[in-house]
Amino acid sequence: MSEIAPHLALLRITGNVMLARCIGIAAEIGVADAIETGHGRLTTSALAKLTGSHEQALYRMMRYMAANGIFNEDAEGKFQNTDISKLLRTGVPGSMRESVRQSWQDVMWDVYKAFPHTIATGEPAFNQTYGADFFDHLAANPDMGLKFDAAMAMQSGPENASVADAYAFEQANVVVDVAGGRGGFMAALLKAYPTIRGVLFDQTYVLAQPNHVKEAGLKYRCDFVAGDFFESVPKGGDVYVLKRILHDWDDNTAIRILKNCAAAMSFTARIIAVDAVIKPGNDPDPNKALDVGIMALLKGRERTEKDFTRLYEAAGLRLTRIVATAAPSTMSLVEGVIA
Structure with missing residues (x-):
């Protein structure tokens, strides 16, 4: 962190919010799993069809993630998994897909919107967002509980x-x-x-x-x-x-x-x-x-x-x-x- 200017260091940290969101979306729509169906290399067109995505929008997101080591784009414009993106696959040892996918990320991001309430009062942001204690809310909402x-x-x-x-x-x-x-x-x-x-x-x-x-x-x-x-x-x-x-x-x-x-x-x-x-x-x-x-x-x-x-x-x-x-x-x- 000390090797770059302080203002660039701060921008790099805040910019990771978008990268985290892209990872959540990729996990949700199953990009890493889709790549493996193409013998480990797929075009954006094929990925878009398999994931139900807009081709150009998906490419721009994938290009951004590849620039950050999440996926890899080869010289032919096909995307491959990296050691990081392999963790977004379903059912593989060490898979992290369920913990980073968009559906659970949405829950957490709604909570983080209310995080200023926590800093001001010491009370959980979750309670402010959902009107109930965390575990009580999960018990009353089985779908969220399963996530x-x-x-x-x-x-x-x-x-x-x-x-x-x-x-x-x-x-x-x-x-x-x-x-x-x-x-x-x-x-x-x-x-x-x-x-x-x-x-x-x-x-x-x-x-x-x-x-x-x-x-x-x-x-x-x-x-x-x-x-x-x-x-x-x-x-x-x-x-x-x-x-x-x-x-x-x-x-x-x-x-x-x-x-x-x-x-x-x-x-x-x-x-x-x-x-x-x-x-x-x-x-x-x-x-x-x-x-x-x-x-x-x-x-x-x-x-x-x-x-x-x-x-x-x-x-x-x-x-x-x-x-x-x-x-x-x-x-x-x-x-x-x-x-």
Whole structure:
């Protein structure tokens, strides 16, 4: 950033808004998938027919994205996927299509319009935009809920193996995944550690959905327990995992969840919050961007090590260590025990 003039640096950043929009549109209309139907190279004319687009408008958008490394235009005017655009394909390992496509981007951009309200009041922009809390609105609008679930699955799926590999889970007999959703992390954990048993804990309607543990043929090693972590969590676990849970909630609510976990834990059990841990200082940190995004949607936040220490102490726990996951994951495992 220091290598270019400050005003050009600022213009480059603000210009990325249009690039992000183009990526969202390309993901929505399936450009990357269409290119693969043409053996990896397609003309704009063919792309326009396959995606239902205006040929010249599509070309100008594709040319702009190619100039930024998203696609590649060859000497014959045909477009190819790059390593970046391959992530916009459907169903490939590491696909990010669902998390960047226009339909979900539209939701987020409507929220960002109201972000000045968040800065002025501290209240989520989502509530100002949609008139309800984030999760209440998703529950009342299944179509939006499905978009969110798909986007989160694309985001969390690739990191599950990294989280499982980062910690010595083999030392546990029973791992309880609190609010574990459709079991993506639990399935990765059971695959990586054949000696452990799992408990997938979530609400009844969540457990009724298609489940990764069952799809992997591992349900014989996992108990499925319905409940509400605001009331209690199952006892008997050696390790309790809260993956991407605490960042959804304000401090008082997070402490309430942690207290319920502590009430279920034995004195030898451990709790692990899998969340972003924000670095101090001015060094680049993608979790700082994640924190601002959370602020727009929810009353939760990403936290520093000091923040987690304070939360754990308030819940009757003691933070013992923080274990980083391997890149590209930016999550850390925040371990604690009964104080």
